[in-house]
Amino acid sequence: xxxxxxxxxxxxxxxxxxxxxxxxxxxxxxxxxxxxxxxxxxxxxxxxxxxxxxxxxxxxxxxxxxxxxxxxxxxxxxxxxxxxxxxxxxxxxxxxxxxxxxxxxxxxxxxxxxxxxxxxxxxxxxxxxxxxxxxxxxxxxxxxxxxxxxxxxxxxxxxxxxxxxxxxxxxxxxxxxxxxxxxxxxxxxxxxxxxxxxxxxxxxxxxxxxxxxxxxxxxxxxxxxxxxxxxxxxxxxxxxxxxxxxxxxxxxxxxxxxxxxxxxxxxxxxxxxxxxxxxxxxxxxxx
Numbered sequence: 001x002x003x004x005x006x007x008x009x010x011x012x013x014x015x016x017x018x019x020x021x022x023x024x025x026x027x028x029x030x031x032x033x034x035x036x037x038x039x040x041x042x043x044x045x046x047x048x049x050x051x052x053x054x055x056x057x058x059x060x061x062x063x064x065x066x067x068x069x070x071x072x073x074x075x076x077x078x079x080x081x082x083x084x085x086x087x088x089x090x091x092x093x094x095x096x097x098x099x100x101x102x103x104x105x106x107x108x109x110x111x112x113x114x115x116x117x118x119x120x121x122x123x124x125x126x127x128x129x130x131x132x133x134x135x136x137x138x139x140x141x142x143x144x145x146x147x148x149x150x151x152x153x154x155x156x157x158x159x160x161x162x163x164x165x166x167x168x169x170x171x172x173x174x175x176x177x178x179x180x181x182x183x184x185x186x187x188x189x190x191x192x193x194x195x196x197x198x199x200x201x202x203x204x205x206x207x208x209x210x211x212x213x214x215x216x217x218x219x220x221x222x223x224x225x226x227x228x229x230x231x232x233x234x235x236x237x238x239x240x241x242x243x244x245x246x247x248x249x250x251x252x253x254x255x256x257x258x259x260x261x262x263x264x265x266x267x268x269x270x271x272x273x274x275x276x277x278x279x280x281x282x283x284x285x286x287x
Contacts, residue, residue: 005039006072008032009047013065016055069136069153073263076138091120095134095143099190099215099232100258101125108144111278116271128191135261142275143261146191155267157276159258160283164188165236166251168228170244177250186210186221186229194256198230201252230254258283 011021012032022029040047047061057065092112096105105123112121124131124140131143136153148156168174174184185208189195199206212218215231219239222229228248231239239245260279266272 001039001042002035003072003075005035005042006068006075008035009039009068010065010072012036012048012055013057013061013068018050018055066152070265073136073138073153073265091122092116093122093124093139093141095124095126095131095140095145095261097131097145097258098125098127099146100144102214102216104234107282108279111282112275115274115278132261135263138263141262141266142272144279145259145261146256147193148259148261153264155262155264157260157280159260159276159280161255161257162283163233164194164230164254164256165233166228166230166248167222167236167239167245168248169223169226170246172226172228174226174228175246175249177248180205180228180248180251182208184227186212186218186225186227188215188218188230189213190215190256194254197254201254232256 008021008025011024012018015021015024018029018032022032025032036047043060043064045060045064046058047064049056049058094108094112096108100108101123102125105125109121109123112119124134126134128145128147129149131140131145132149132151132154134140135143136151144159148154150156166177166180168180172184174180182205185205187198187205187208187210189211190213210221210225210227212221215235218229219231219235221227222231223244228251233253236245236247240247260276262272262276
């Protein structure tokens, strides 16, 4: 049984198409068929049933799927452990939502470093959906994200919320919410939860001409286009203190929940329990 066979099987579980899996894996359809056939011979069962209607998992394939995910995760962890972390006792692969990484990644590093001073740390910035896939596959040990994507292999815990405040440049002439119109506003579309809260509290600003999915881009548009928009509370306070922006009077505070995602098998392990607890305390202190 080879790792490529497991990867191919799990990809087929998603696509239910030999052609599509071949495209995604960058191999030929005959290679996909060969890998599946070899895996079926090792297991002594048939995993897929192909017909004109498409490709479906057999009962044996359905039974094997969760074990295949566990095997892939264990293999990825074993490979990372074997490679080591340049003499460190252990390596932690941390995923950060893009906004968290761009804002102040040092505060998360500080928490992990205080608890595990002998650990090497690798940080990957990405969006929630990809980080959930990476935690599930064993490419990340822990991810801090905005939007959980449920999976049987993933465990999520709430870490608290970040506050966001509406600001505008000092020379924009924008001072109060009553004067903010859609053409003088950029919407921060950070997550589905943030968008729902935004639309409920600011329905007249729910479809402006300008919108962006990252706070750094929103900030750039605020400062260069002379419009109002939301920034994380600490970023907004810094811009106000620097004399570059002002808080918009009457604008509601919006919140963005933060979640920790880790593999289901790690949810009760002591080291991860300590890390999640410390991260929750850090978020709570800054929310």
